[in-house]
Amino acid sequence: MSDNLHTRISSVELNDVITRYPRSIGRNAVLGTHGTGPTAPAVTISTIDGATGWGLLGGRCDDPGSLIGKRVDEIFDLGVGVLDPATLWADFALHDLAGILTGQSVHTILGDHGGREISTYDGSIYFDDLDPLDAPRGIDVVLENVQDGWDDGHRAFKIKIGRGFTWMGEREGFQRDVEVVRAVHDAFPSARLLVDGNNGFSVEAAINFLESVADVGLFWFEEPFNEHRNGLERLRDWRRSTGGEVLIADGEYRPDVDEVVRFAEAGLVDVLLMDVVGFGLTPWRALAAKLGGSGIKISPHAWGLPIKTCYAGQMAVGLADVITVEGVRGQTDGVEGGYAVVDGMLTVPDTPGFGLRVV
Numbered sequence: 001m002s003d004n005l006h007t008r009i010s011s012v013e014l015n016d017v018i019t020r021y022p023r024s025i026g027r028n029a030v031l032g033t034h035g036t037g038p039t040a041p042a043v044t045i046s047t048i049d050g051a052t053g054w055g056l057l058g059g060r061c062d063d064p065g066s067l068i069g070k071r072v073d074e075i076f077d078l079g080v081g082v083l084d085p086a087t088l089w090a091d092f093a094l095h096d097l098a099g100i101l102t103g104q105s106v107h108t109i110l111g112d113h114g115g116r117e118i119s120t121y122d123g124s125i126y127f128d129d130l131d132p133l134d135a136p137r138g139i140d141v142v143l144e145n146v147q148d149g150w151d152d153g154h155r156a157f158k159i160k161i162g163r164g165f166t167w168m169g170e171r172e173g174f175q176r177d178v179e180v181v182r183a184v185h186d187a188f189p190s191a192r193l194l195v196d197g198n199n200g201f202s203v204e205a206a207i208n209f210l211e212s213v214a215d216v217g218l219f220w221f222e223e224p225f226n227e228h229r230n231g232l233e234r235l236r237d238w239r240r241s242t243g244g245e246v247l248i249a250d251g252e253y254r255p256d257v258d259e260v261v262r263f264a265e266a267g268l269v270d271v272l273l274m275d276v277v278g279f280g281l282t283p284w285r286a287l288a289a290k291l292g293g294s295g296i297k298i299s300p301h302a303w304g305l306p307i308k309t310c311y312a313g314q315m316a317v318g319l320a321d322v323i324t325v326e327g328v329r330g331q332t333d334g335v336e337g338g339y340a341v342v343d344g345m346l347t348v349p350d351t352p353g354f355g356l357r358v359v
């Protein structure tokens, strides 16, 4: 099958993909409004035989033409991914192209080590209660946002917390965070709830927060504070002393990957979150193979683009140990694919490559 990768690249084109969220998304602990959807760079690679693959740009690309004339199997291996780190900008486009050339989905290329369906969560529950500035809408709008995700098939929701870090007084913000989580739990008692602090908590405040919502049964606490061993140890000791089961998820924001992996190996981080695109599919493949069997879970960060949810879904089916996938809701202009969220579960297509058609 790898003989099919013997063909040569004839063109490489950069293009943009435009995302449209279902609504304007508000602030988190550190960033202002996230707006109605970003434009992101992508790359389309074609071969002399007329096959085409495309994907989001996986990093800086100074010279797209450098791939023209190369054989696909000179730069890509089905068992590894991209062979030269300098070509990681083409990581997703080359996985897509390799799938199309060999008639396989990306999840099959990755080994089909995961489950066929994967749980997903709606990652769009931000601080919309604080907007607009002149007439904040309060907690009701957060509940409306959760209902909207529920109507779209989601049964798990990641709630942004840390209002006291930038936008409200420390005590007032903490209190609002607690009220929001409690209100969502009361209104949607069967929903799985996750929280994301965007590193806006002290260690003490993180523990206080978990104690304040102990009865909610949170699934995970993402990035409570900038990860450091002492803080993570105190959090782990607190969890042990209470018998709590909340998972600690980290590694999204500017991770020192080796260090975060060491924290995970020491039982201080349960779920590794490096970004789907920022870290990259080829590096994730290598890391997942290294972690295999260790019990460390992964959930590549996908926020920002629905296409990243599709990529993370393929990784979940393909790689072992993806615990859940971040669902980014919205439309991508001119792109269709057989991805669906039903009753909280994401299904991914078996069509070649990522199965994302440009229409």
Ligand SMILES: [Mg+2]
Binding pocket: 196, 198, 222, 223, 252
């Ligand atoms: Mg996050």
